[in-house]
Structures are given as structure tokens and as C-alpha cells.
Amino acid sequence: MEDRAITLDDILARKQDTAGAVVNVDEPTVKLVFFSLGNAWYAFRGENVSEVLADCDVFFLPGLPSSLEGVINVRGDIESVIRLRTLLGLPEVDTAVASRILLCQSEAMRSGIRVDRVEEVLDIMESAILPPPHAIPESLRPIVIGIISYQEHMIHLLDLERIFEDYRLGLR
């Protein structure tokens, strides 16, 4: 047997064999904001979320539907605050300490959206966003544009443009 000293190329070749599938670093990614309502996780595209607000005083106004919590003053701009729980038909709960307001921007409209908790802000491979399955609830079907599997969670990626447009038209 030829007695040859191991070289760097040998080592790299071995590592290559054991590294498993190569990740294509050129694959496009998308920034997502993951948040939860109860135990369920949802996401908006990062381009739709300009800010995450905590400890923000919400001013109640009379004559608003239950889906509108009131208004907030964001450095001199007055914004509405929508209760996403109500829009999705989920039961109301007391506002928790971890609750946050996502300042969301669609092409034409802007509003705060109340969520129970902001979980993660991550860059995700676009290929990791799968088409929504047929089994999702009827009420969510028009506004879910994808599903992402992350850790032990199945996350519904929501269509903010559609949510705002439906809300503007009084459909939600």
C-alpha cells in the first residue's frame, strides 16, 4: 500500500462527501415577520412591516367596530389599530404584556395591526414558501398566500394587501 501523506485536498474532499446537500446561497430569500395569535403562528412579508411597536398608548374612539381598537400617535402621525384576532374570527383575549402593534404598509394604505406576540424576523428561502393547502379554514383561504414549516410550526403567510383591501371595503 502506497504510504502517502494526507493532503488538504483529501480533507476537503472528505468533508464535501459528508456535508450532505449543498445549499445554494444564490437562491432568493424573502424577509418575513413571524407573529402569533394564541398558539397559531402567522407571517407578513417584511416589506409590509415598517415597525414593531411596544408600549404604545392606544386611544379609544367611540363608534368604531370591534375590529378597530383605536388610534396611536407614532411620532406625530396618527394611525389606526386593527385587531387581527377579530378580523380572523378568533376569540378576543386580554391584551398580554408581549402584545405588539405591527405598523403595516400596503401599496395604498397604512395601519397598525395588533398581534399577541412577535416571534421572529427571518430571511427565508423563497422555495421554502409552499402553496396553501386546501385544508385551511374557509375564513383564511382568501388571505393566506403560502405556508412555511419552521421548527415545529406551520406558519400561514398572510396577504396584507388583500386584508387591507377587504377591510377597506367592509368585507371583514
Next chain:
Amino acid sequence: MQQDEELSVVCFIAGGYAFAVEASQIGGMLDTAPAKFTSVEELLGLTAATNSFRRWLRVGERYVEVGEPVALCFLPIGSIYHLPEFIRMRIQLKGIKALAVMDKPVLLVDLNHLFDPIKSPG
């Protein structure tokens, strides 16, 4: 328009909430009920009045019953905002034109529009 300018308004309470109307819309105030009047809660579409102390504001030839305290106030221009779009579209009160935010929000209402929505663009 200078930011330190102020808008003269008459502030009042309706249904337990703070409202204001441009002072130029108000021709006077009565401490006792006139023969004929309309409650501001009825005009706005609010539930019944919650405070028992009332005053009557003259708007043109008509009277509007409002809740105390009633006061002439001066709102800094910088405190007055358009209603956010979703609020404007979904609020169930009539005649709301704008919002002033000081230590608490005050809804600015157009009483002329409430009495005569066809003539006033609201």
C-alpha cells in the same frame, strides 16, 4: 399656515366622549332648554347621553343639546389630524371631520353637516 396657529372650537361631551365643533358654527348657548332642540347624541348616532348636566348650542336657527363641560378651546393646528383612512371608512358616527390629539383624543364634528348633509360637503 403656521404651526403655532390655533383653531377656536367649542368642546363638549356626547355619550361620555369628548367632541368639538368649530366655534364659527356656534351662534350662542342656553342654560335652559329651548322649546325645540335635537340631542347631539341623536345627530351623531351615539347611544343615549350619560351625563345629566346639559347645555344647548345654537347652530343657525336650531338648537343642539350637548353634555357639560362646554367650553371655548383653542386647538393648536399641529394637534389636528385627518382621520386615518380605516377610521374614516368604518366609524359609525355621522359628521366626524377630523381628530385632535392632546392628552386625549377629541373628535371634531361638523354640526352644519349633521343638520343639512346635502348642502354641506362634510
